[in-house]
Amino acid sequence: MTAYSFTHTPATPMPAEQREALLADPGFGDIFTEHMVSITWTREAGWHDAEVLPYGPIPMDPASSVLHYGQEIFEGLKAYRRADGSIVTFRPEANARRLNQSATRLALPEIPEDLFVQAVHELVTADRDWVPSGFDQSLYLRPFMIADESFLGVRAAQRARFMVIASPAGPYFSGGVKPVSIWLSQTLARAGHGGTGAAKCGGNYAASLAPQNEAAENGCQQVLFTDTATEDTIDELGGMNMFLVRADGTLLTPKLNGNILDGITRRSLIQLAKDRGHSVEERAVTVSEWRAGVADGSIIEAFACGTAAVITPIGQLKSTDFTIDFGDKAPGELTMSLREELTGIQTGAREDRHNWLDVI
Numbered sequence: 338m339t340a341y342s343f344t345h346t347p348a349t350p351m352p353a354e355q356r357e358a359l360l361a362d363p364g365f366g367d368i369f370t371e372h373m374v375s376i377t378w379t380r381e382a383g384w385h386d387a388e389v390l391p392y393g394p395i396p397m398d399p400a401s402s403v404l405h406y407g408q409e410i411f412e413g414l415k416a417y418r419r420a421d422g423s424i425v426t427f428r429p430e431a432n433a434r435r436l437n438q439s440a441t442r443l444a445l446p447e448i449p450e451d452l453f454v455q456a457v458h459e460l461v462t463a464d465r466d467w468v469p470s471g472f473d474q475s476l477y478l479r480p481f482m483i484a485d486e487s488f489l490g491v492r493a494a495q496r497a498r499f500m501v502i503a504s505p506a507g508p509y510f511s512g513g514v515k516p517v518s519i520w521l522s523q524t525l526a527r528a529g530h531g532g533t534g535a536a537k538c539g540g541n542y543a544a545s546l547a548p549q550n551e552a553a554e555n556g557c558q559q560v561l562f563t564d565t566a567t568e569d570t571i572d573e574l575g576g577m578n579m580f581l582v583r584a585d586g587t588l589l590t591p592k593l594n595g596n597i598l599d600g601i602t603r604r605s606l607i608q609l610a611k612d613r614g615h616s617v618e619e620r621a622v623t624v625s626e627w628r629a630g631v632a633d634g635s636i637i638e639a640f641a642c643g644t645a646a647v648i649t650p651i652g653q654l655k656s657t658d659f660t661i662d663f664g665d666k667a668p669g670e671l672t673m674s675l676r677e678e679l680t681g682i683q684t685g686a687r688e689d690r691h692n693w694l695d696v697i
């Protein structure tokens with residue numbers, strides 16, 4: 338692994354009592370640590386000027402390409418404080434790989450994977466004291482890349498910036514691990530065949546916000562998107578992948594069809610379930626199948642999964658025409674036991690037998 342050289346400009350530290358008060362109940366995505374990482378790319382010079390600097394506004398020309406044509410990609414991963422005080426991240430090289438896949442789709446430059454991982458290390462090391470230790474708490478890390486050439490022609494920018502910021506986080510859904518209701522988006526889509534659905538780019542999330550508002554208006558916490566061709570084949574939620582669990586212990590999850598994100602939590606859960614001897618079917622999964630399966634008792638659980646959401650039980654799928662409801666059977670047993678196993682690995686309570694942790 339190459340060690341890159343970063344310049345360090347330390348921030349004025351916040352008094353410990355003030356920081357501890359913020360860490361006691363951080364919410365999700367509201368507060369930020371004291372530092373950030375910035376690395377510049379130009380077509381002529383490649384990646385250079387790697388810096389750890391105080392968190393704050395970044396100078397940007399109003400003609401910067403990201404502001405006009407949306408060339409932006411991001412990642413999400415977490416740093417966990419273990420009981421012995423050590424800090425780990427979960428599969429950061431998988432995030433680096435996925436960022437580069439998104440970069441290719443959005444015509445942004447790839448970043449060396451070891452530079453990505455080192456950037457994460459540099460930030461977590463600088464903001465070590467900001468990794469909370471409470472139940473379901475972590476330091477959420479947000480690496481992202483923007484095009485920032487000042488040019489209004491429509492072509493791939495020749496200048497970009499990679500940054501990492503960090504935000505101490507509690508559960509994504511307020512109220513802890515409670516079953517959520519999800520809304521089936523029937524008229525609005527986030528992705529279509531050949532589009533950017535499999536890339537983690539800001540535009541996909543922008544497209545999900547109006548349907549997410551519709552979900553909220555209908556009392557739901559997340560929105561579910563189906564394939565635009567069938568309007569029945571499940572793609573994913575606005576910010577999470579999803580699974581159904583059959584009564585025989587088989588897990589069903591939509592296959593990677595080019596429209597959905599290749600979730601690292603999804604992959605990890607497929608592995609953990611297979612390790613336990615469960616069958617996992619990665620295939621086209623439909624809303625009709627879910628509805629019929631709940632009606633005849635063959636589908637007994639549903640859950641959402643992602644870095645922010647961890648594993649969140651789904652209690653209900655609502656639409657304008659029907660509701661699928663697990664009633665008081667949610668959260669399901671397998672959902673909660675996989676959750677316990679995954680978070681146990683991340684926080685050191687369980688053995689990391691797949692070598693997923695990266696100790697900072």
Ligand code: PLP
Pocket residue numbers: 413573574575576577578598599600601602603642643644645
């Ligand atoms: N799908 C979408 C649209 C997401 O935003 C996320 C979150 O990152 C996921 C799936 C889950 O991916 P991961 O498990 O890698 O966080």
Ligand code: COI
Pocket residue numbers: 412413414575576577643644645646
């Ligand atoms: C993540 O889980 O990291 C995401 O990017 C999803 C978003 C809902 C915060």
